[in-house]
Amino acid sequence: MVLVLAIGDLHIPHRAPDLPAKFKSMLVPGKIQHIICTGNLCIKEVHDYLKSLCPSLHITRGEYDEDSRYPETKTITIGQFKIGLCHGHQVVPWGDLDSLAMLQRQLDVDILVTGHTHQFKAYKHEAGVVINPGSATGAYSSITYDVNPSFVLMDIDGLRVVVYVYELIDGEVKVDKIDFKKTPTTTI
Amino acid sequence: MVNKRVPEWLNSSMWSSPTTSHPPPPPKSQSKPQSPPDSPSHGNHTSKPPSVASSESSVNEPRESPPSPGLATARSPFKSGPAGPVQTVQRTEVRDPVVSSGSSDNEISPREDASRQAQLLQELSKKTINMGELQRLASLGIPDGAGIRSTVWKLLLGYLPRDKGVWPSELAKKRSQYKNFKEDLLKNPSEITRKSEESTSSQNGEDKGLLSRSEIPEGEHPLSLGETSVWNQFFQDTEIIEQIDRDVKRTHPDMHFFSGDSASAKANQEALKNILIIYAKLNPGIRYVQGMNEILAPLFYVFKNDPNEDFVVNAEADTFFCFVELLSSCRDNFCKQLDNSVVGIRSTISKMSQLLKHHDEELWRHLELTTKVNPQFYAFRWITLLLTQEFNFADILHIWDTLLSDPEGPQETLLRVCCAMLILVRRRLLAGDFTANLKLLQSYPSTNISHLLYVANKLRS
Numbered sequence: 001m002v003l004v005l006a007i008g009d010l011h012i013p014h015r016a017p018d019l020p021a022k023f024k025s026m027l028v029p030g031k032i033q034h035i036i037c038t039g040n041l042c043i044k045e046v047h048d049y050l051k052s053l054c055p056s057l058h059i060t061r062g063e064y065d066e067d068s069r070y071p072e073t074k075t076i077t078i079g080q081f082k083i084g085l086c087h088g089h090q091v092v093p094w095g096d097l098d099s100l101a102m103l104q105r106q107l108d109v110d111i112l113v114t115g116h117t118h119q120f121k122a123y124k125h126e127a128g129v130v131i132n133p134g135s136a137t138g139a140y141s142s143i144t145y146d147v148n149p150s151f152v153l154m155d156i157d158g159l160r161v162v163v164y165v166y167e168l169i170d171g172e173v174k175v176d177k178i179d180f181k182k183t184p185t186t187t188i
Numbered sequence: 189m190v191n192k193r194v195p196e197w198l199n200s201s202m203w204s205s206p207t208t209s210h211p212p213p214p215p216k217s218q219s220k221p222q223s224p225p226d227s228p229s230h231g232n233h234t235s236k237p238p239s240v241a242s243s244e245s246s247v248n249e250p251r252e253s254p255p256s257p258g259l260a261t262a263r264s265p266f267k268s269g270p271a272g273p274v275q276t277v278q279r280t281e282v283r284d285p286v287v288s289s290g291s292s293d294n295e296i297s298p299r300e301d302a303s304r305q306a307q308l309l310q311e312l313s314k315k316t317i318n319m320g321e322l323q324r325l326a327s328l329g330i331p332d333g334a335g336i337r338s339t340v341w342k343l344l345l346g347y348l349p350r351d352k353g354v355w356p357s358e359l360a361k362k363r364s365q366y367k368n369f370k371e372d373l374l375k376n377p378s379e380i381t382r383k384s385e386e387s388t389s390s391q392n393g394e395d396k397g398l399l400s401r402s403e404i405p406e407g408e409h410p411l412s413l414g415e416t417s418v419w420n421q422f423f424q425d426t427e428i429i430e431q432i433d434r435d436v437k438r439t440h441p442d443m444h445f446f447s448g449d450s451a452s453a454k455a456n457q458e459a460l461k462n463i464l465i466i467y468a469k470l471n472p473g474i475r476y477v478q479g480m481n482e483i484l485a486p487l488f489y490v491f492k493n494d495p496n497e498d499f500v501v502n503a504e505a506d507t508f509f510c511f512v513e514l515l516s517s518c519r520d521n522f523c524k525q526l527d528n529s530v531v532g533i534r535s536t537i538s539k540m541s542q543l544l545k546h547h548d549e550e551l552w553r554h555l556e557l558t559t560k561v562n563p564q565f566y567a568f569r570w571i572t573l574l575l576t577q578e579f580n581f582a583d584i585l586h587i588w589d590t591l592l593s594d595p596e597g598p599q600e601t602l603l604r605v606c607c608a609m610l611i612l613v614r615r616r617l618l619a620g621d622f623t624a625n626l627k628l629l630q631s632y633p634s635t636n637i638s639h640l641l642y643v644a645n646k647l648r649s
Contacts (some may be wrong), residue, residue: 025413026412154377
């Protein structure tokens with residue numbers, strides 16, 4: 001039972017001052033084992049805050065990140081799953097399923113987590129699953145102003161992943177879940 | 189005037205310097221002929237530890253002396269003058285390995301051992317067991333060799349009913365109950381949500397496209413802060429589980445049974461953890477308190493070393509129920525809120541203090557008033573942990589034989605044993621100041637357990 005937080009596109013301090021209070025009250029240290037962050041934090045303070053939630057922190061570089069040392073893409077293995085991480089502004093057209101699928105095949109991962117569009121999405125295709133946790137602060141994106149704050153928490157349990165989607169709609173936190181099972185394929 | 193009364197029997201043989209005459213063999217409470225064993229044992233005294241090996245034999249010898257108070261005796265003293273305590277310690281050091289091996293090389297003991305064993309076996313073989321008789325026999329000590337300690341303890345703690353005929357059904361019932369506890373309480377939330385989902389089948393049909401979102405019951409997500417949320421409870425329990433894990437790893441680090449890298453040690457630790465976690469979950473009022481692992485350890489050890497294969501396999505389940513029973517008599521000691529109440533640990537400690545005052549006022553005065561050794565400094569650990577930290581493991585089992593066989597619960601006997609522990613080192617205590625006394629009492633010297641239990645029994649008045 002591994003809890004992985006997928007979060008990103010906070011754009012603090014340029015486009016948003018902080019995480020919504022309701023999200024902050026839920027994110028307490030000790031519960032989450034890994035954090036994967038799509039990028040665009042943008043400053044070190046946010047990095048430190050995320051680090052305080054969980055020491056295992058993985059970040060990829062978004063185009064507004066002030067720390068230029070983050071990698072463009074990252075691959076992590078958690079339990080039975082290979083998780084790929086990329087901010088997504090590199091994948092053109094932004095948010096296009098086929099292009100993201102191409103990136104997923106390149107990274108050879110089961111779950112690809114990208115951001116940049118500030119819209120939550122969860123796609124499934126033959127190669128695996130693509131998850132976009134959206135923007136945790138609800139910051140405006142290059143595409144739209146109408147953004148609901150959201151992030152994703154994945155519960156990895158053997159070959160099964162339960163994806164909990166946390167969204168702040170009209171000031172209330174709504175949580176949904178998505179189930180996803182990996183078919184055990186023989187690795188070549 | 190200060191009442192310097194020291195109890196009569198303290199004046200007797202064990203405490204004074206040796207002289208040469210033999211005391212006449214006193215009337216025995218048992219039917220065994222005593223005179224022949226007497227003389228060789230006397231002869232042995234000067235060269236060997238006075239009461240060697242098993243508790244049964246040693247209980248025998250002290251019983252011989254009380255009828256002759258004040259009589260200078262040939263029996264080697266336990267303490268002869270200032271050198272006494274040191275001597276005692278030296279002698280008992282030799283004794284310990286013998287005790288732990290469970291055998292004896294004193295002429296009395298094999299016979300005593302055998303007789304005690306025979307009586308116990310006879311009692312156990314009856315269809316309906318006489319609890320009073322069993323308690324009386326057990327309080328004298330259960331022989332190590334017979335492998336009956338496990339069964340006797342289960343009877344004393346009320347886990348096995350008196351009527352032997354119902355044992356199989358009772359045991360089956362209890363064991364399946366424990367199995368259910370394990371299934372219900374030792375699961376993590378992921379498994380729980382998975383189980384509840386398997387009943388409502390979900391398919392992974394679509395190959396492509398947006399994944400469908402499904403609703404979740406109110407607050408049942410991992411970050412939930414709701415009181416009723418399975419996840420929240422799980423995270424709150426994690427703290428306790430970590431604490432239990434740490435304590436179990438530290439239990440009896442010198443024993444292979446409990447610690448080390450072997451598979452059996454790990455399995456035993458796992459069992460201890462399960463029992464403590466389930467107890468904590470079933471008793472939200474008291475949860476887990478450090479020290480419960482120490483009370484659990486001897487129980488599990490004894491039950492796991494039962495010669496009967498069936499009992500060994502189910503040792504975990506049996507230990508759980510016996511642990512619950514044992515703890516029910518002393519759980520008030522673990523509850524912090526009850527500390528200052530009538531049933532709490534402070535009151536128990538003061539009861540012990542009063543007991544000491546009643547039996548040995550001089551020592552009491554010296555300890556509490558002159559040297560100001562507050563009984564809380566040493567008695568707290570003695571009482572809450574049922575003396576498991578004061579003696580070596582084999583001795584603990586012997587003491588527990590007596591503690592568990594008290595029909596009113598171990599507390600009364602425990603206080604008497606604590607009192608006896610103080611009285612046995614009275615010379616050193618009377619000679620010591622605060623630091624020396626505290627040091628002595630916090631690391632109590634190893635001593636002849638059967639003598640200790642005999643003295644404790646004498647305090648029963």
